[in-house]
Amino acid sequence: MSKSVVFAVFTCLLLTVSCQKDKVITFSETQISKEKETFVEIIIPKAQGKSKTAKNINNTLIGFACNVLNIDSAKNKKESVEESIKAFNDAYINFNETLLSNFDNKFSRWEALIDGEVSYQSEGLVSIAMNGSISTGSASSSLRFKFFNFDLTNGKSLATKDIINNMDAFKTIAKKYYDKEILTTYTSLTDDTSDFKLPETIGFNDDGVIIVYDNFELGNFTKELVEFTIPFTVVDQYLNY
Missing domain, CATH: 3.30.565.40 (Fervidobacterium nodosum Rt17-B1 like)
Structure with a gap:
């Protein structure tokens, strides 16, 4: 391979890295x-x-x-x-x-x-x-x-639908974590979990998917957030990102 070709390839690689x-x-x-x-x-x-x-x-x-x-x-x-x-x-x-x-x-x-x-x-x-x-x-x-x-x-x-590829399966897992959180941490809340809904939005941290309900979504005005994290290892197969 000639020096000019090597130089051209090297330049392209530099430009690619720079663009990235x-x-x-x-x-x-x-x-x-x-x-x-x-x-x-x-x-x-x-x-x-x-x-x-x-x-x-x-x-x-x-x-x-x-x-x-x-x-x-x-x-x-x-x-x-x-x-x-x-x-x-x-x-x-x-x-x-x-x-x-x-x-x-x-x-x-x-x-x-x-x-x-x-x-x-x-x-x-x-x-x-x-x-x-x-x-x-x-x-x-x-x-x-x-x-x-x-x-x-x-x-x-x-939107959540853009992130999750199997909403029913993800919602089933999220409900289990939600029920556990309500029973163990937020015992003062009397929220009915029979009609479980995901919050308006979900988020991420380094450990997994964060689920947060504010006082509007819970239908109460205690200024108390319900928050829990579902590990990536549990729901990774249902995520598009």
Whole structure:
């Protein structure tokens, strides 16, 4: 083989490795803290780079933050975090103006805490756990938890049906772990497991599949999450990623 051919092959290999490295998604953090009439703190992952994958991931996570802050009707939803924070603050001001017209006491300050972390990343998938908490000083205070799973080839947000290849078999296994968790850890909950349903989203960590139910999915307002992990060794055959 001539030197020119060897050089060409070597160059191609370098370019291939370089391209593969460019496709690796790394994460930093977006941190925002705003304190006016209300207090808002946001700490969420940010996919680095200008690729379509990074853009899709970041837009989805920002969308979650905006949804948490959107306590008014859906028609008033804002598209940016800054606009959503302002709308949240304005909603508190308007609420207090209405309250003070009927009562003498000002309502306690509203707070919104939104955070997230990368819980798992492989060559094909990244799983990000997002948590949003709104405190209005009343019984309506809420906690929202959601997993986002992304295909790293394009940044597409994956639904559970995209991840699981045999939903019935996976659900049967998940119910066994759920029943055990309720009986041993969450004995205060009287949830009926006869009509078992998977949560809206599932996630991953290095040990396996994470199942989390927030207070909306459990139908209670104890601010208590039900969480357990199913090992990869148990459900790996049912996973597409």
